[in-house]
Amino acid sequence: MSHWNDEHANRYDEQWGELDFHQQIPGLAGVQSGFNVVELGCGGGYLSVCLAQSAVNVRVTALDPTAKMIALAQARQQRAGLSKAQLQFFEAGAESLDVSDNTQDLVVAAFSVHHWQSPAQSMALVYSALKSGGKIWLCEDLNAPTEGNIEVHSDLKALDGLKSLLQNSGFVQISHTVHRNHEGKFLIVEALKL
Numbered sequence: 001m002s003h004w005n006d007e008h009a010n011r012y013d014e015q016w017g018e019l020d021f022h023q024q025i026p027g028l029a030g031v032q033s034g035f036n037v038v039e040l041g042c043g044g045g046y047l048s049v050c051l052a053q054s055a056v057n058v059r060v061t062a063l064d065p066t067a068k069m070i071a072l073a074q075a076r077q078q079r080a081g082l083s084k085a086q087l088q089f090f091e092a093g094a095e096s097l098d099v100s101d102n103t104q105d106l107v108v109a110a111f112s113v114h115h116w117q118s119p120a121q122s123m124a125l126v127y128s129a130l131k132s133g134g135k136i137w138l139c140e141d142l143n144a145p146t147e148g149n150i151e152v153h154s155d156l157k158a159l160d161g162l163k164s165l166l167q168n169s170g171f172v173q174i175s176h177t178v179h180r181n182h183e184g185k186f187l188i189v190e191a192l193k194l
């Protein structure tokens with residue numbers, strides 16, 4: 001759906017790539033030691049690094065279809081000194097998620113679901129990837145301006161759209177909260193696979 005070029009990626013990363021909110025996400029999402037975590041639409045990888053560093057023996061698989069974003073992410077990984085066993089990036093959209101079924105404890109998508117090419121198809125892959133009891137954790141920026149001329153699923157920037165997508169994909173115990181900090185107002189939606 002969204003076609004991010006190098007300029008979009010650089011501009012986005014400079015302005016929004018490293019938020020204090022990203023640092024808070026591992027705690028908000030409940031990362032625990034030994035977790036297998038998938039991050040979808042990881043952008044320049046700052047959150048991926050925060051997730052990988054948040055507890056011992058966490059393994060993060062992070063995807064983004066924009067080549068420039070993956071280049072920025074790999075540079076951040078190198079600066080952070082994280083190994084490929086701790087954090088691995090793939091140039092791929094959520095619709096190409098390719099991990100073994102029932103292996104992941106947590107799937108995170110920050111400000112990304114509204115960009116996905118095929119949200120229902122991707123969410124089915126997320127559901128299969130999660131272990132029973134595993135969690136999907138999503139957030140959207142309630143104050144964000146629309147990203148220039150990039151086409152997005154605007155219904156998936158809001159609670160009702162995200163809830164329907166999760167319900168239709170089989171998730172249960174869907175809950176939400178609004179998190180505020182000095183950077184903005186963030187909608188968080190979480191749900192479980194039973």
Ligand SMILES: C[S@@+](CC[C@H](N)C(=O)[O-])C[C@H]1O[C@@H](n2cnc3c(N)ncnc32)[C@H](O)[C@@H]1O
Nearest residue numbers: 004041042043066093094110111112115116117
């Ligand atoms: C608003 S940025 C968010 C980046 C990062 N998650 C963050 O918190 O800064 C949206 C990201 O979604 C990615 N994206 C675009 N199409 C996608 C798709 N089909 N699947 C997953 N991510 C996609 C873009 O390349 C971009 O990096």
